[in-house]
Each structure stands twice: as C-alpha cells, then as structure tokens.
Amino acid sequence: MMSAGFITLFTREIKRFMKVMVQTVVTPFVSSFLYLLVFGVSLGSQVQVHGGVPYLAFLIPGLMMMGLMNNAFQNSSSSIVSSKFSGDLEDIRVAPITNQQIIWAMSLGGVVRGGLVALVTYVVGALFYYFQQGEILLIEHPLALMYFVIMGGLIFGMIGIAVAFWANSFDQLSAFSAFVLLPLTYLGGVFISVESLHPFWQTVAKLNPLLYLINGLRYGVLGVSDVEVSHSVILSMVGFVVFYGVSLWALRKGSFQRW
C-alpha cells in the first residue's frame, strides 16, 4: 500500500485542501463558532441532557463529528469531481496506481481534513466551555476518540469517493449531501440526546447508523453516550468494510473520463 503512487496521491490531497484553506478549514471554524454560540451558549442553558452534562459539553463532540463527516465526504468527493471536470482524473487512471491505492489515499485525505476540522471545533468549543463553566474540557478516552475520528473520516471519505464516481454533475453531488447526509446527521444526535425523545422515535433514531458514530466520538470526549459504545465500535467497523467494498466497486464501474 505504501508505494510512491499512494504517497503522492495522498500528499496531493492534503496540498489540495491546504490551497483552499478558507473553504476547507476556515468555513467550518466559522460555522462551529456560530453553532456553539447560538445553541451551546444561548439556548443551551434551557436544555437538559442526561447524566448532568452541561449542554455545551454535549454539543461539542456532536459538532466535531458533524464537521468531520462533512469534510471527509467533501474532500474526496470534490477532489474527484473537480478532477473529472478538469480532466486530470484521467492521469490517475493512466498511471500505474491501483484502485486500492486511490481509495486509501483519497479517504485518508478525508481523515486528515476531517480530523483538522474536528480539532478546530474542539479548540473553539473548549474555549466557550472554559468561559462558561470555568474549567477545561478534558478528553476522557483519547484512544476511543482517535478510533472514531479515523473510522468516521475513512467511512465518509469512501462514501465521497463512491458518490463522486456515481455523480454525473455537481448537482447530483449536492443532492446527495442535502437529501441523505444532512438529514441523517441532524437526526443522528448531534444536537439532541435520543433519550429525550418519545420511545417510538428513540427506536427510529437507533436505526440511523450515524447515531452510533456521533455517540462513539461523544464517548471518546465526554465518556457518555446514548448508545452502547461496543455497538458503535462494531458498527463503524462494519461501515468501513461495506463502504470500502462500495467505493472499490464504484472505481471499477465508474468512469475516469472527463466531463
């Protein structure tokens, strides 16, 4: 896997999003800041979540995972779609790089960008938390946090790859974001604890796979979660295997040719 082709492609992914820093890192910083200010600080004082955790603390890992998933997806999908548009995706197909190398390079690029956004969100959140609660928001389970950052980044990076190869236009790409990713994220327990829902809706919410990823990361940061952490660990592993297969299939069947 660690061939020069893979390293080059991975480096290219990182350099690419660094070149459009404003869009890739600064924009998520602004949106996290606003979410934290409006929901965490202003509305948060009215909201009760289980386990006596302040709402602001509950919200921070949710926003971290939301930023991570969105950015990992955006990174691989917009990289591929813009390469389809400019034609340099053909260069990658013509070069001796395997589909596996493409998937790993692209999805690890997503992990780095998503991880960076999660880190920025954590730092901003921790500052708000410090001013509100007078104490530092410590990471309860760093290893669990790492696990869910990497898994979340890889899974959504791979979803991005699959969707970008499937998409025939920018419209289709944003349709997937708006009609699939966004609802699943908002209903996946970023802003609310599922325990506060009616039992029926609790059952429905638990069918949403994103709930497990979001709460896995929440466990990593706060040590609390709406779902069994072991379920989150297993489900993210399953998600990884499934989407690795899906993205591999998308690369085999999809076209590298220019739009």
Add this chain to the structure above:
Amino acid sequence: MTLPLEIQHLKKSYGPVDAVRDVSFEVRPSEIFGLLGPNGAGKTTIISVVTTLEKPSSGVAKVFGEDVCANPMFTKRQLGVVHQEVINSGYFDVEEILEFQSGYYGLRKNTEHIHFLLHKLNLFEHRRKKVKQLSGGMKRRLMIAKALVHNPKLLLLDEPTAGVDISLRETLWDFVRELKKEGMSILLTTHYLEEAEMLCDRVGIINRGKVETMGPTKSIIKDFTQREMILTLNRDITVPKDMLLEKNEHTYRLLVSSGTHVGKVLTDLQVESAMIVDLEIKEGSLEQAFLRVLNTPEKSVKLKETHT
C-alpha cells in the same frame, strides 16, 4: 522481437455504435507510426483502450508483449500519453503537476529530470504558473513534459499539435524526431497530413473504425497518388488525353503513375533528350493519398506490409 505496441483485432462498441471495428496494427521499436483518420474515425478510442481508460469489447492490445487488461501495472509504466485535450489541474503550478505525475509513476525525487524537461520545452521560467495562466502553446508543451517525466519507452501522441501555431508545431516535430533518435517508439494520431508525412515511418489510415490501408509512408504515397510531370519541349508532340492535364505552348503538364519509370514515359511519348528544354517532377502528397483512400474505400483496401 518484442513489439512496443501490438493491436490485434480490436473492437470497441458503445451500445449499438461500433467505434472501432476489427483494427490490427503494430508500432515497431524506435519508429513513429501515424494513425490517420477523419474526426470520429476511432483514433482516440484506440488510445483509450491502450491506456486502460476504456475496456475493449474484444481483441487485444499489447504493450511490450503484455496485455494491457491482464497486466496494466506493467504496461502503464512503459507508456507516456499526451491527450488530445489539455488537462487543467486547477490547484497546482507547472512544477507541482510534474512532481505529482512523477510520483504516480513511483519517482519521488525526480527534480533533475523535471528541470531538464522544463528547459527543453522552454517552460522553466513558467514553472510557478498555474495551467490557466499559460498560453495555448505552453499548455501543449506541459502536456508533453507530463508524458515524459517517467522516461516512457512508448509515447502515445493523440493529436499533439491540434490548435498549435506553425512555429511551435515545428519545434514539437523536432522534439519528436529527437525522441525517436533516442530510441523511443511513438504512436502519433493526427489529421494534419503534412505532419504525418514528415514524421512517420509508417502510417495506417482508419475510417469509421476500420483500417483502410497501412504501410510505409512512402509506399502509401506511391500507391495512392500520381506524379505530375511538367515537360517543356522545343516542339509539339502528341499526348494521350488521359495523361494530359494542361498544355501551354510547348509546356505539357502530365499525370504519371508513381511507379512508372520516367524514361519509359518519355520513350512512350517519343520524346528524345535533345527535345527537352526543361523537366520537373512533382511527387504526390500523403494528403492526396489520404483523400483517395477515404473516397474510394472499396478499391483501396489492401494491406501493404513489409515484414522485417
């Protein structure tokens, strides 16, 4: 002898449309082979199959003896490709693009060769520019540099001089000749027939996905064109009507088949050497041959191959 490129009975269909219908040809070591044809003849499709962008419907494409479908990692390393359309890569500058391209082929530290190519193609001072800041000619040269970063043994040039001005075109031709001299085998597709005539050792003319004729460039010209003989004499002679193009006083413009001996023509016309004031012979061009092949496909289907 391992052939740099061998295409055997290649077919490629897109639904009901047959883009390539049973095409076979080869590129021999250190030769420039020209694949000529009108737009939509199937030239780019053949290149796409060789570069694995497209899978053939049937038939085989082999690069240095290996099937491109069975052993793509080997065949891709041997190939350099200059695509027909300019590739943009909006985020990066010229040098970064070439560094990435090297890396894709396993060369992580290739700066020396990249700088050599940049100098060679007069791009060195533009190495920090993005593609969109380059002129049309510079973009073309960048495409060529990109194809050569990994020292390929077989170069595929898909209409490399489309939309390029005449002076740059000549620079590129010189460069291609130099590459050939260094031992590179080259497949050139073009519809500039002058270009093919000057560069190619052998050509294949394809139309609607089929090879109409193939052979050494000179033989194709000889077989499908006629010579023009301009003969000025000191007195009048009788010339058969089908030979005579124009007569102006004692000057005759005659059409002579390329294979015919000049002496025999003069003897047949009963021209003695003392009668000849001036004699000029104009050879046919590849363009004339090309047009003849395309206009009379039924008569001209013949494969002229010199087996070595």
